[in-house]
Amino acid sequence: MGTVLDSxxxxxxxxxxxxxxxxxxxITALFxxxxxxxxxxxxxxxxxxxLTLILKSTWHFRQVxxxxxxxxxGLRLGTFLLMRILQWGEDRRFDEIREKLAKLIVFWTFQAVWVWTVSLPLTVVNASDGGGGSLKPADVIGWTMWVFGFLIEAAADQQKLFKNAPENRGKWCDAGLWKYSRHPNYFGxxxxxxxxxxxASPVxxxxxxxxVFGPVFLTLLLLFVSGIPLLEASADKKHGHLGAYRFYKKTTSPLILLPRGVYGNLPGWCKTLFLFELPFYSRNLHEEDAIYKKSLQESIN
Structure with missing residues (x-):
């Protein structure tokens, strides 16, 4: 594949x-x-x-x-998120930026970067001549990973809708795959x-x-920026005072699906080093604990 075609x-x-x-x-800025x-x-x-498939029109099986x-x-996730937001009425992530043009510009710029970057592997495959020859083991491995990831994400999204039931309002999700991960949709x-x-690697x-920066960027985004950190902070603020929630958080993996009996008994260093239990995911809880201990000490003195 030539560099001119790439560019x-x-x-x-x-x-x-x-x-x-x-x-x-x-549209969002005006309305x-x-x-x-x-x-x-x-x-x-x-x-x-x-667009890239049709423009190149080599129609290799891998490309298709x-x-x-x-x-x-894209259609599954887009439809799901659209129906959900229409039901909810508004997205609380935008409460602080809805009226601020500069912050809206930053958000939409970031979203454009996200789409273009994560699409890079497919863009290169569709721009290639013939898709890199015959199928390789990497094709089957990649497709299998996609199937499992897609099923996990779709199932997790549907299971989290349990919060729409009146009796579940205000509760954290602890059903289905959410018993094995605090963010199974992101894992998927x-x-x-x-x-x-x-x-895409055979091409x-x-x-x-x-x-590879595409999936790396997505992973870093969900782990450190707009994914898990925001949701963890929000859940801690709502439920951090509840012992049951703290137990759930202590025994449930933040990302990778694992039985609670396994994850809950792992040492803290293992969780942090291998399973993405990053310290700042519980920063609010640690701050509350510190305040509580300080006030308790002061009352004793």
């Missing part, structure tokens, strides 16, 4: 992404609505997948399969996008392996 496809997908996200940015935000992100993946996988994921999403990269040569 053309990369530039085109970047341009389409910026224009698409800008349209929805204008102060949240309903289209996640839909705009998910459907952008679908547009880039179909990977495009189909991304389209299925990471797994399926790493699967896309693995299935990659030399510097093209830099497209």
């Amino acid at each position: 053309h496809f990369l530039a085109l997908t970047a341009f389409v992404t910026v224009v698409y996200q800008f349209i929805f940015f204008v 102060k609505i949240d309903q289209v935000t996640d839909f705009a992100g998910s459907t952008n993946f679908v547009i880039l997948a179909l 399969v990977l495009t189909l996988l991304v389209v299925v994921w 999403e990471m797994l399926l996008w790493w699967g896309i990269f693995v299935a 990659l040569e030399g510097a093209e392996y830099l497209v």
Whole structure:
């Protein structure tokens, strides 16, 4: 695959992404609505997948399969998130930025970067000549990873809807896959996008392996920025005073699916080093404990 062709496809997908996200940015800025935000992100993946496949038109089996996988994921997630936000009415993530234009610009810019970057493995595959020859073991491994990731994410999303029932309002999710992970939907999403990269690897040569930045970026984003940290902080604020919640958090893996009996008995260093139980996920609880201990000491003295 030539470098000229690479740059053309990369530039085109970047341009389409910026224009698409800008349209929805204008809509949200003018009408102060949240309903289209996640839909705009998910459907952008679908547009880039179909656009690159059709423009190249080599129709290699690998290209068609990977495009189909991304389209299925994007349509499923986009539809789910759109229906959910229409039911909820607003997205609390935007409470502090809805009226602030500068922060909205930062958010939509970041979303455009997310879409374009994570799409890189598929973009390179669809831009290639013939998809890299015959199918390889990496194709099957990658597709299998995607299937498991997709099923985990979809099941976790549906199970979390239990919170819509009046009797479950205000509770944290502790059903189905959420018994084995505090964020199984994010685990599924990471797994399926790493699967896309693995299935794309037979096509990659030399510097093209830099497209690994796509799943790396997604993983870092969910672990450190807009995924787990925000949800952990929100849950701690709502439920941190409850002993049952603290027990759930102590015995339930933050990401990778594991039985509670296994995870709960692991040493803290093992959880942090291998299972992403990062200290700042419980920063609010630690601060509350410190305040409580200080006040208790002062009352004794």
